[in-house]
Amino acid sequence: xxxxxxxxxxxxxxxxxxxxxxxxxxxxxxxxxxxxxxxxxxxxxxxxxxxxxxxxxxxxxxxxxxxxxxxxxxxxxxxxxxxxxxxxxxxxxxxxxxxxxxxxxxxxxxxxxxxxx
Amino acid sequence: xxxxxxxxxxxxxxxxxxxxxxxxxxxxxxxxxxxxxxxxxxxxxxxxxxxxxxxxxxxxxxxxxxxxxxxxxxxxxxxxxxxxxxxxxxxxxxxxxxxxxxxxxxxxxxxxxxxxxxxxxxxxxxxxxxxxxxxxxxxxxxxxxxxxxxxxxxxxxxxxxxxxxxxxxxxxxxxxxxxxxxxxxxxxxxxxxxxxxxxxxxxxxxxxxxxxxxxxxxxxxxxxxxxxxxxxxxxxxxxxxxxxxxxxxxxxxxxxxxxxxxxxxxxxxxxxxxxxxxxxxxxxxxxxxxxxxxxxxxxxxxxxxxxxxxxxxxxxxxxxxxxxxxxxxxxxxxxxxxxxxxxxxxxxxxxxxxxxxxxxxxxxxxxxxxxxxxxxxxxxxxxxxxxxxx
Ligand SMILES: Cc1cc2nc3c(=O)[nH]c(=O)nc-3n(C[C@H](O)[C@H](O)[C@H](O)COP(=O)(O)OP(=O)(O)OC[C@H]3O[C@@H](n4cnc5c(N)ncnc54)[C@H](O)[C@@H]3O)c2cc1C
Ligand code: SF4
Ligand code: SF4
Numbered sequence: 001x002x003x004x005x006x007x008x009x010x011x012x013x014x015x016x017x018x019x020x021x022x023x024x025x026x027x028x029x030x031x032x033x034x035x036x037x038x039x040x041x042x043x044x045x046x047x048x049x050x051x052x053x054x055x056x057x058x059x060x061x062x063x064x065x066x067x068x069x070x071x072x073x074x075x076x077x078x079x080x081x082x083x084x085x086x087x088x089x090x091x092x093x094x095x096x097x098x099x100x101x102x103x104x105x106x107x108x109x110x111x112x113x114x115x116x117x
Numbered sequence: 118x119x120x121x122x123x124x125x126x127x128x129x130x131x132x133x134x135x136x137x138x139x140x141x142x143x144x145x146x147x148x149x150x151x152x153x154x155x156x157x158x159x160x161x162x163x164x165x166x167x168x169x170x171x172x173x174x175x176x177x178x179x180x181x182x183x184x185x186x187x188x189x190x191x192x193x194x195x196x197x198x199x200x201x202x203x204x205x206x207x208x209x210x211x212x213x214x215x216x217x218x219x220x221x222x223x224x225x226x227x228x229x230x231x232x233x234x235x236x237x238x239x240x241x242x243x244x245x246x247x248x249x250x251x252x253x254x255x256x257x258x259x260x261x262x263x264x265x266x267x268x269x270x271x272x273x274x275x276x277x278x279x280x281x282x283x284x285x286x287x288x289x290x291x292x293x294x295x296x297x298x299x300x301x302x303x304x305x306x307x308x309x310x311x312x313x314x315x316x317x318x319x320x321x322x323x324x325x326x327x328x329x330x331x332x333x334x335x336x337x338x339x340x341x342x343x344x345x346x347x348x349x350x351x352x353x354x355x356x357x358x359x360x361x362x363x364x365x366x367x368x369x370x371x372x373x374x375x376x377x378x379x380x381x382x383x384x385x386x387x388x389x390x391x392x393x394x395x396x397x398x399x400x401x402x403x404x405x406x407x408x409x410x411x412x413x414x415x416x417x418x419x420x421x422x423x424x425x426x427x428x429x430x431x432x433x434x435x436x437x438x439x440x441x442x443x444x445x446x447x448x449x450x451x452x453x454x455x456x457x458x459x460x461x462x463x464x465x466x467x468x469x470x471x472x473x474x475x476x477x478x479x480x481x482x483x484x485x486x487x488x489x490x491x492x493x494x495x496x497x498x499x500x501x502x503x504x505x506x507x
Contacts, residue, residue, distance in 0.1 A: 011443075013402050014145045016185040020226055020247045029202050030132075030157065031184065032140035040143060050136065066397040 012039040018060035035060035125166045130157045144184045150192040157203040161305035169283030180299035182249030190470030201251045221251025221304045237311040251304040256468045257296030261345040264433040270295045278302035281493025299499045301492040318374030323362040330363045344368040348432035356395040396427045401440035409461035469503045
């Protein structure tokens with residue numbers, strides 16, 4: 001289990017207000033895609049793949065009455081360090097190192113793999 | 118079963134993945150109950166076919182909006198979750214008659230945001246903007262405006278719902294479903310009355326003495342021009358930028374209040390709404406919904422102050438929100454006993470669900486049993502909520 005440094009999340013009482021303006025929740029329309037579920041998991045220090053479902057826009061922090069910062073980026077950093085990385089992220093990092101862009105070699109007509117969590 | 122359900126709602130609208138099961142195991146409470154499957158019907162017809170199918174197999178179904186209730190009404194072990202989240206459209210607007218029809222899964226925030234462009238609004242605006250219209254109808258929601266305009270039931274013209282046998286209704290006989298916490302049917306759509314965005318004025322009063330505050334409230338409660346009255350305890354008032362005194366915000370339907378300018382009014386209303394932010398961000402965690410008679414408001418405020426419990430709320434209605442720190446979990450039982458002694462209750466705003474079952478009167482239980490017999494005799498809908506039926 002990865003140590004979660006974000007202590008403020010213990011004050012989350014799962015009110016759900018943060019789901020309201022989350023762009024990911026708005027598109028996927030399911031609880032598992034929204035920030036409240038991330039807070040639920042972060043409280044238990046369970047870092048699962050859903051932490052990659054985040055644009056880091058900060059709308060959840062702005063709406064949260066308890067001003068809880070989910071620190072998704074930091075959690076993702078820890079997940080990478082612990083080898084818990086999604087294929088999409090792995091290939092994006094490799095592409096950056098090799099081609100200086102996240103999509104890989106840019107060739108006319110080349111199809112890119114789509115990744116979903 | 119999964120395949121059969123997928124044939125009704127489409128494979129993308131049903132899930133038994135571990136992640137979805139976990140995500141639908143909680144609401145705004147500490148209890149976790151794991152369902153067996155999550156289903157997001159897209160329309161009333163799919164919901165109807167789903168409930169017909171569930172009733173045939175006597176499969177328990179728990180109904181859910183956005184899961185913001187604190188009373189554990191939308192979670193259940195081993196049940197199918199029927200979520201309204203993907204039924205979230207406004208289907209009809211009649212501005213001449215001030216009527217809108219809206220699917221159950223739309224949040225009150227999104228509804229009023231959309232209606233703002235045509236200068237109307239749904240007037241019952243609760244503290245939690247995320248709650249769905251279906252959830253608000255199922256719980257007969259209350260807000261600060263309810264002092265003048267009543268609860269949600271006053272603003273519902275017709276309700277479309279599917280009962281526990283899979284039968285559909287679009288009816289004006291709303292009392293069978295409004296405030297029934299999903300025990301009689303899954304609400305799929307509501308026809309609501311809306312109003313022009315009202316012009317109001319505001320005034321703040323501050324008091325050192327509780328008796329002075331209550332005398333002012335006594336006067337204003339009888340006043341026909343008063344729209345709502347909001348109370349803030351001393352610490353919260355102080356955090357909001359006032360002196361360490363009890364504060365009362367009075368909103369008037371006339372221009373009698375000292376604050377009349379629209380921009381200023383907005384800023385002050387935002388400030389009042391931020392009370393919950395001050396309270397929650399300073400570590401207050403549990404939230405209860407004490408309801409007391411006006412005569413007992415003094416005792417409630419005094420009790421909360423003595424025990425360092427934060428209090429704000431709709432004092433003209435006797436409906437408050439009390440916030441407890443995490444370390445004070447044990448105080449919740451003492452608080453319930455105190456409320457019983459004062460003749461108050463819990464769950465009148467946040468619902469009965471599982472958590473507040475002990476507050477249901479015998480008379481109410483009989484009403485629910487009658488409803489079950491009429492609409493859900495196999496007791497598949499929210500089976501362990503409010504009453505123990507069959
Ligand atoms: C911070 C905070 C502030 C709140 N402020 C208020 C307030 O001001 N006023 C107020 O009234 N409440 C308030 N609540 C309580 C809560 O938001 C309401 O009870 C709300 O109506 C629940 O809506 P929901 O969509 O989240 O429903 P859920 O929480 O998903 O469900 C609540 C209940 O309604 C039933 N239900 C949900 N959808 C349907 C449907 N389509 N058909 C049939 N039954 C259904 C469920 O089975 C359950 O019993 C607050 C809660 C929080 C956490
Ligand atoms: S808004 Fe804040 S307190 Fe509420 S569920 Fe989200 S993170 Fe938790
Ligand atoms: S920061 Fe991430 S979780 Fe929060 S609202 Fe934005 S996308 Fe959603």
